[in-house]
Amino acid sequence: MRCRVILAVAALAFSQASWANGPETWLKRMTDSHRTLNYQGVVTYQVDDRLSSFKVSHVVKDGREYESLEALSHGEHEVIRQGHDISCVHPGPELLHLLAGDSPEAKQLQKLYHLSLRESGSVAGRAAIGLSIQPKDVYRLGYRLALDKETGLLLRSEIVNKRGKVLERFEYVVLDLSFDEAALERDESQLIAHPPVGEQGSVPEVNWRVSWLPDGFTPLAVRDQAPSISYTDGLAVFTVFVESTQSAASQSDSHMRRGASVSYSTTHKSRGVRVSVVGEIPMLTARQVALGVEWPE
Amino acid sequence: MKDGIRESLSAMMDGEASELELRRVLRSEDAALRAEWASLHRNQQVMHDGELPFAGLDISSRVMAAIDDEPSAVKRGSSWRQALTGMAVAASVAAVVVFAGSERMLGGGTSMLAASETSVSSGRVYPAQMSPANGGVPVSAIAGGTPSMSPAVKSEADKRFDVLLRKHTERASLNNGQGFVSYARVVSQESE
Numbered sequence: 259m260r261c262r263v264i265l266a267v268a269a270l271a272f273s274q275a276s277w278a279n280g281p282e283t284w285l286k287r288m289t290d291s292h293r294t295l296n297y298q299g300v301v302t303y304q305v306d307d308r309l310s311s312f313k314v315s316h317v318v319k320d321g322r323e324y325e326s327l328e329a330l331s332h333g334e335h336e337v338i339r340q341g342h343d344i345s346c347v348h349p350g351p352e353l354l355h356l357l358a359g360d361s362p363e364a365k366q367l368q369k370l371y372h373l374s375l376r377e378s379g380s381v382a383g384r385a386a387i388g389l390s391i392q393p394k395d396v397y398r399l400g401y402r403l404a405l406d407k408e409t410g411l412l413l414r415s416e417i418v419n420k421r422g423k424v425l426e427r428f429e430y431v432v433l434d435l436s437f438d439e440a441a442l443e444r445d446e447s448q449l450i451a452h453p454p455v456g457e458q459g460s461v462p463e464v465n466w467r468v469s470w471l472p473d474g475f476t477p478l479a480v481r482d483q484a485p486s487i488s489y490t491d492g493l494a495v496f497t498v499f500v501e502s503t504q505s506a507a508s509q510s511d512s513h514m515r516r517g518a519s520v521s522y523s524t525t526h527k528s529r530g531v532r533v534s535v536v537g538e539i540p541m542l543t544a545r546q547v548a549l550g551v552e553w554p555e
Numbered sequence: 556m557k558d559g560i561r562e563s564l565s566a567m568m569d570g571e572a573s574e575l576e577l578r579r580v581l582r583s584e585d586a587a588l589r590a591e592w593a594s595l596h597r598n599q600q601v602m603h604d605g606e607l608p609f610a611g612l613d614i615s616s617r618v619m620a621a622i623d624d625e626p627s628a629v630k631r632g633s634s635w636r637q638a639l640t641g642m643a644v645a646a647s648v649a650a651v652v653v654f655a656g657s658e659r660m661l662g663g664g665t666s667m668l669a670a671s672e673t674s675v676s677s678g679r680v681y682p683a684q685m686s687p688a689n690g691g692v693p694v695s696a697i698a699g700g701t702p703s704m705s706p707a708v709k710s711e712a713d714k715r716f717d718v719l720l721r722k723h724t725e726r727a728s729l730n731n732g733q734g735f736v737s738y739a740r741v742v743s744q745e746s747e
Contacts, residue, residue, distance in 0.1 A: 303739035312739050327738050396565045420562055421571055428739065480726055488726045495727040499719055514716040515569075519723075519740055521716055536716075536723040542565040 281373035282364045284389050287410025288403070292316070293323060295409055299382065299433035300330070305426050305517040315437065363492075370394055370474045370491055378404045381413035382430040391493065396420060397472035397543045398494045399518060409435065417518035417538060426517035462487055466500055470550035472543055496537025498547060503532040513541060522548045529553065717741070 279287075298315045313328040367373070371391045378388030386404040393400055400422075404414035414429040459481035474491040488497040503525060514521045522544035523534040533551045535544040563579065566572040721741045728737040 301739070310739065396562050419569060419571070421566060423571065426740070478726060482725070484722065486722065488723065495723070497719075497723040497726060499722070512712065514712065516716070516720070517740060519720055521719055534715075534719055536719045537727070540565050541568040542561075545568070 281375050281389055281391075282367065284375065284387065284405055284410060285373075288389075288405055288412050291406070291410040292412060294318060295411060295435060296437045297411065297433060297435050298437035299430045301428055301430050303426065303428055311431070317437065366474060367492055370398065371400075371493070381406075382433040384408070384413060384433060386413050393420070395472065396540065397546075398491065398539060399425070401493065406433075411435075419540065464500065466551050466553050468498060468547055468550055469552050470546055472547075494537065494539055496535055496539050496544065496547070498551065499534045499536065500531050500551065501534070502530055504530065511545075513545070515541065520544050524548050 293316075296317045298313070300311055301314050302309055302311045304310075310329065310331045313330055314326070316323065316325040318324075371393055374390045376388040376390055378386040380386055381404045385407040387407050389401075389403040389405060391401040391403070400418045400420070402414075402416040402418060402424075403412060405411065406413050411433075412428075413433070414427070416427045417425045419425055459479045460483075461477045461479055462483050462485055464485050464487060468487075468489075471489060472491070475489040475494075475496075476491075478488040478490055478495075480488065486497050486499040488495055511522070511524045513523070518538040519536065520539065520541050521534055521536040522541060523532055525532045533548050535548040537544065560579075563572055563576040566576065724737050724741050
């Protein structure tokens with residue numbers, strides 16, 4: 259009997275181990291792991307009843323990231339390439355990196371979202387932990403994530419709206435964490451690194467400003483100095499584009515939606531420009547930001 | 556504005572408000588809410604085609620009367636004062652519902668393909684057929700009387716969205732903690 263009690267206690271202690279780290283710690287692990295691990299897998303991307311699948315490869319070699327994303331579902335094998343210095347820190351993950359215990363960043367995130375851990379079944383054959391992130395206001399979307407218990411790698415991600423409707427879902431169906439440098443050499447033709455990275459970048463200079471932003475969103479410092487500004491609250495990202503337009507067809511407001519991504523565009527005739535807000539946010543937020551763009555005199 | 560109402564408004568823009576919510580908002584005495592509604596369609600034109608929007612929807616008689624009396628809704632540049640009248644609010648409702656319904660991929664489980672056949676935001680808003688009063692079913696105005704946009708304009712709008720979404724994703728993938736799988740959003744569309 260005593261033996262059984264001890265066993266039960268031990269089992270309980272074991273199952274609690276992954277809960278010992280708070281949700282913030284798991285978020286931090288998530289943002290690190292997808293850049294520092296070597297892996298190859300097949301990930302599916304689902305919007306409504308449409309499912310696409312992709313081969314994903316990621317290798318770190320000599321401190322640089324090499325990665326590729328190859329569409330498997332549509333016959334065409336388009337390879338998206340990207341990669342950069344592993345030491346290169348981006349502002350979004352930076353917000354999450356700083357999350358720890360009761361740091362100001364953690365408090366800020368907790369002001370915006372309810373974070374909670376929950377049990378999750380396995381994903382792609384790997385034990386996973388569930389992380390639920392629910393927005394506290396109507397200006398952002400929710401996330402239901404499943405992270406690899408061992409490494410923190412994001413195995414499944416669902417973006418949900420306030421009503422709990424899943425707008426898009428990423429999910430690994432196959433994942434190999436033993437993908438290594440040797441594989442890199444075999445697959446070199448498909449894994450291309452980003453050009454060397456210089457400075458960390460800055461917020462592009464523009465002649466307009468946004469008069470309204472949802473709580474917690476800050477502009478991103480970027481290296482491409484395209485005249486658009488992206489904002490993040492650490493999880494959601496949206497970008498404000500201001501482009502000159504002559505087209506008569508685009509005189510009034512318009513909006514598009516695909517999965518979790520939306521765009522809202524409005525035209526300022528007198529200035530001959532069109533303002534578009536694009537991102538993984540509710541349409542209401544995109545619209546409110548777009549209508550709030552102004553030009554200080 | 557109360558959070559609950561704002562949430563309804565947000566749901567309406569996403570084509571997911573229930574009829575019950577629509578009625579609740581219609582009856583609201585909240586001036587800020589009505590202003591929000593009016594502004595929702597300030598830049599949109601509503602055309603009636605001689606048909607009454609909401610024909611199947613039993614909303615308050617005051618609002619129905621207002622829609623009856625209003626041949627072509629509120630035009631761009633209408634004053635706030637006018638926008639805040641009951642009439643404008645009624646027209647706003649029509650605009651909002653159609654506005655939401657004209658989005659791609661909205662409304663009760665419509666697939667992306669089906670939705671993109673019938674709906675693209677043309678910048679103009681048309682009244683569409685409302686589903687009959689049916690309780691908790693999301694209000695959606697896809698298809699029905701929505702005139703289709705010319706394929707050229709439609710593909711132009713799609714193309715613009717693709718370009719902006721790709722530019723956005725280049726930055727988002729470095730900052731949303733999900734990494735470059737975010738590119739699936741762009742690729743899945745291009746390889747259709």
